[in-house]
Amino acid sequence: MTEKTIENVVAKQQPSIDPTLWGKLPESEKDEKSLSHVSLTYWQDVWRRLRGNKGALFGLIIILALILFALVGPLLTNHTYDNQNLSTSNIPPRYDIYKVGEEYLYLHKNMKLYLTKSNGEIIRVLEKDKEDMIKKQLIYTVGNGTAIIDYSTKNTLVLTDENGKVFGEHKNVSNKTNLLGTDHLGRDLLTRIMYGARVSLLVAVVAALVNFLIGMMYGGIAGFFGGKVDNIMMRIVDIISIIPLTLYVILIMVVLNSGLLSIIIALGSVYWVDMARVVRGQMLSLKEEEFVYAAKTIGTKPLKIITTHLLPNAMGAIIVTLTMLIPSAIFMEAFMSFIGLGVTAPMASWGTLCNEALESIRSFSYQLFFPAIAICITMIAFNLIGDGLRDALDPKLRK
Template sequence: MTDQPHAIAPHMWEKLGPGDAEAAISAPSLTYWQDARRRLWANKPAVIALGFIIALILGAIFGPLFSPFSYFEQNLKLANIPPAFETYAIDDGQGGATRFFLNASNFNLYEVDAEGHVLGLIRGGRKDMMKKAQPFTFGDTDISLDYSSLPPRIVSVDGDTITPSGWSWNRTYLFGTDQLGRDVLVRQLYGARISLTVAFVATLVNFFIGIFYGGLSGYIGGKTDAVMMRIVEIISTIPLTLYVVLLMVVFDSGLYSIIIAIGSVFWVDMARIVRGQILSLKSQDYVAAARTMGAGTSRILTKHLLPNSIGPIIVTLTMLIPSAIFIESFMSFIGLGVTPPLASWGTLTSEAVETMRAYPHQLFFPAAAISLTMFAFNFLGDGLRDALDPRFRK
């Protein structure tokens, strides 16, 4: 009985010329990591997610440096301005036109230029509370803001409704302003800094504590493994919210309490996963050979077991990062996270919920940032899982 030749894909063959003596396989020889990178680049959702994460990191670090506003600077005259608005053009009687937009939620008029830059709040005359109207004068032209019915409308002296000239983007505040007149975009970028800081801390904790704790537990085994896993179970049974509240009794409420809480308990899931990987690998022949040659526990873990478990570790690490970001956002949302005037995606969402119906843009941007970031890390984790799985190697 003869051995059957291995099946080779047709595209791996080169056509022989008249003078060629032997066949040659045209496919290049790839290492494990080169093949994993090739499969990762072929996964379009993972590549897009990776690009989004890189752009988010660069925007969080360098974005606020290019903005003329700070995350705490307030301007109550320009509060609750939307990122886009309908503009009006009124002839001022001097050969020019005054452009403005109406904020239907607070019945204010704001002057803008032709490009959409917000110039300031327009002061009108005394409000007529009986007729629910307020007069405005632009040169020789008089108009009135009628808010007797919703939505409010701009009317001329004759009572005719003035129609807007078109939509314009807010070039001064790209994401609009909040209830205190602070730039939402800059506060979004500062919120990204806090979320990425939490993600960085979670990564370090999982790497230095979870991986080596789980590796030692799985490799040593026996009673040591039983005691170490009971410690993990005790830590995992404590609710994180209660843990943060207890930490706030010792430390002040803020970002440090969240970081300490995540750093104290977030490594238990990674420890369990690494322990399972080590239990399945420590019975392999190369581990027995290393032990026979006199290799110690630390060398076997760092040189043999953990490198062969790096695929599941990276995938798990990528999946746990969005969980850490969501925990920080949730804690800040319920008031256990960062304190004002610091900006976090959780605090931005909490502040925007109160004015959600009147100013939905204030809730949309932080909610979208949280959702897109979690989607990006999940897509990247799925791509890494497929790329690092040796069963998919060709």
Template sequence: MEKIQNYSQIDIESELWKPVKKKDKAHEMKGQSLTRWQDGWIRFKGNRLSILGVCIIIFLVLVAIFGPYLSPYDYSDQSLEFKSLPPRLKIRKLKDGTYFYMDPVLTAFTVTEDGVLLEKIGKPEEDLIGKRKIYTIDGEKVIVDYNKKPYKILNSKGEELEVYKNVRNKLHPFGTDDIGRDLCVRVIYGARISLIVGMVSTIVNLTIGVLYGAISGYAGGKTDIIMMRIREILSSIPRLLYVIILMLIFGSGLKTVTIVIGLTAWLGIAKMVRGQILSLKESEYVLAAKTAGASSWRIITKHLIPNTMGIIIIQVASSIPGAIFTEASLSFVGLGISAPQASWGTLSNEALPSLMTHPYKLFYPALAICLTVLAFNFIGKCRKHNQWCFI
């Protein structure tokens, strides 16, 4: 391309020198400016795992609210006849229209072909010498020969009765516990308690932690040093000690667990908010607010805390599963929710003694805990193009 040596030789048309009229636009802006929240929401929607986490949380909340009304059982209803029944039944066919299920402890139940439990068979005849149990089901003899392992189930002719079909337990989709309570409705009630503990305790520790960290960071100097030393002393005390002290004051139960988690989980968020406030309090808008005569409280609540909301949202999304997991662990060791109330932690604790014979009792509450923790972590760890969604 030939370079122009003398710009004075360029012939510019006179039309280009006419002034632009006011009604004419020199250029047109494309799109609109976005706020931090709008920009964060766009990035959030682009993260599939975060959307999946939101869907899981909405599903759990709806199930916790409306699920108990769809079940014919209450969380405390007991049926000793149908105790320790699994979610799937290996039924055997005795004759046309007669089916039965034999559980691991050799108790027999009559069922329909599609998995509806009818009744528990009465006490069998015991043959201790031959190591056999003999049931009478609809006029037919069923012999359980446990002389050798694995045991065999025979009819009156000595023929082995094989498993006819593996069907879903229609009355109790998640099975029953060791005293015949429906595990499905107990897991649903456990969702209520676990989500309440997670939400309420997070609101408590969020309120305390954000205000404590903001005041400490904004005040600075000796006030900041004293407040941070207090935080470090409290963080050095084991949470179990708080639990024991508060249980002596308030007694065990949902209220105590919520208070314990709310009063001990704010220490981390206070430190994070303090660090953000220290970096923001020298900003120009803070200086402008001081010049305009704004009080320190107004500067903290109206200017500084709103500008730390990104990191607060991430911390909240991490605190809720942490609170749920803490409640589950406290209930697991017997320091949480009292019977007959059900939380996912108490259900896991109750399932532990029969883990080898009835593993399904632990599977469903453990799955619920895992799904909830993962869902909130998907929301809190939302990143798009290596950038946090709300920061």
């Protein structure tokens, strides 16, 4: 059979293709499902899935807002965390004002009378003209008239004029001078919460650095070498972890006195043990992979294998563990400050604010509510981010 005959046979066997099939697809027939999606890297896909998690995105927004609140907030307020004004102590964030003539007055539970503006801004505390011990009355001169605080009835304060007319509440207003009120020493509560947020963020940064620098390397070395090295290193971890963190802080306080530095050193000393265990477990499973044997074959040093090959592949579990450990570190600092082992006065911390508010919790519960809600929101935000990262970094969920 000649070559020409073969070509004719092959040509007859090939199916004829309609040229119209190669035309441009009309816009009306385009379908997203028929178009190939853009290839994403692993971390781009992680960010895409993290953005799709509303809870994690909400937590991230809260943390960013907390950072701005702590760093920029104190610059926008007219108060400092340690400025005391006993004349304006224990003033709540909202209160009722009375209109006496052309003046507006606020009657405090501590039998103090304040001159205010109609919008709730406190001008000054009024000095009483005299006190009638028999009738149990405090008498004040307000403008051209007289205002009398009657405390003859137990647990009841009544604001009247000299003729016995009772002034009714004019309206309920927000405290424009101190938005979240003041504490028992007249210090602005909002400013102190801002400085408390700085302490919490500092603890979060320290916990993150300690876990990264110590926990990752310690667990990586123990898991990679295994055997006796692993046994010795993990027994050290067991010994450290069985001693309560509170005891570490107390022992450090004996040398350095109480304060934030003692808590930071205590966290730096023992807070990496959980991360070390997680990283060790990841190393034990990853070191049997083929790429590790390939790296050993070409003579790569163990430290480089750990830092270049193993730790990056375990980064998903490390990041999730880190985001879960940060809120527990923040809570630990608040707890230490609450029991008197944290920052010292007059420095503000969320734990110290809660401790100071216990004495007057029944009368001025807002002093405990605001720092407590700040701790709760911060911990919830970090946990939401941790849950979102756990789902986003899981390769089994990648689509």
